[in-house]
Amino acid sequence: MNVIIIDDDRLVALSLKTILESDPAISVQAVGSSAAQAIQLCRTSLPDILLMDIRMEGRTGLEAGEELLASYPELKILFLTTFSDDEYIVRALHMGAKGYLLKQNYESIVPSLKAIQMGQSVFGGEIVQKIPDLLQPAVGFDYQKAGILPKEEEIIKLVAEGLSNKEISQTLYLSEGTVRNYLSSILEKLELRDRTQLAIFYYQKGNPHS
Known part of the structure; x- marks a missing residue:
């Protein structure tokens, strides 16, 4: 699988590249450090998965993700961040990101990429616990009217x-x-x-x- 890495901390980006390339099934196409570079690199050579930080100088990874998915809905995005802010998680879910992991879970990155490549969605344990509370149900939708059997x-x-x-x-x-x-x-x-x-x-x- 082809992966592009975006992180504004160069040391983190290079460490991620090393971790990913230790697996022969993964090829790192490019490494960038900003939302603008994420958009440019994906437009130049669309990867199977974009592994991207959220908080960066200038535009956020969330903004880049929304713009890219509007043009390339087939793109799979895995957010890797140190922040589990509720707003970030909800926004990532709404845009259709395939995953949201915290950076301290380095050992789960390669398995998560493989799961996403197979069509699954991957959210870290800390994130999964939050989702039901973040997406409180609103009662009253008529599924039958929508034709749902x-x-x-x-x-x-x-x-x-x-x-x-x-x-x-x-x-x-x-x-x-x-x-x-x-x-x-x-x-x-x-x-x-x-x-x-x-x-x-x-x-x-x-x-x-x-």
Whole structure:
């Protein structure tokens, strides 16, 4: 997988490059130090994953991420920061970032990149604990009016709980292919891009059975 690293601390950026390149499956395309460089480098050579800091001189990594995802919705972004500010986490979730890790969890960076490359979303344990409180549900959304079937309601809840397609298939006694088809239908009906946005939608709109 091709990765671009953006961090305004050069020592951190080079350390990350060393860590990533110790794995033969990862190639670091470029290293930058600002939001402007992130945008420029991604436009020049779009990576599989952009590994980016949040607080930097000038524009933040969040601003760069929003601009890049508007142009390249297929881009996968993993934020790596020392800050677990609630506002940052919510904004990263809303834009569709694939992950949010704290820098002290260096050992989890390579496994997280691989998980993201496989289509998963990765949020550090400290972040996951915060998400339900940050995205307090608003009761009253009519899933039936949106064309969501009862079985799809069950799948929405299980996705929000963090279950994989395989785990959902085992829970509901469905094939993984059927779960994927249901999930595609749900995303289309609710006009959402991926399962991360679906989980956010669930927490914001409330339990389908409430």
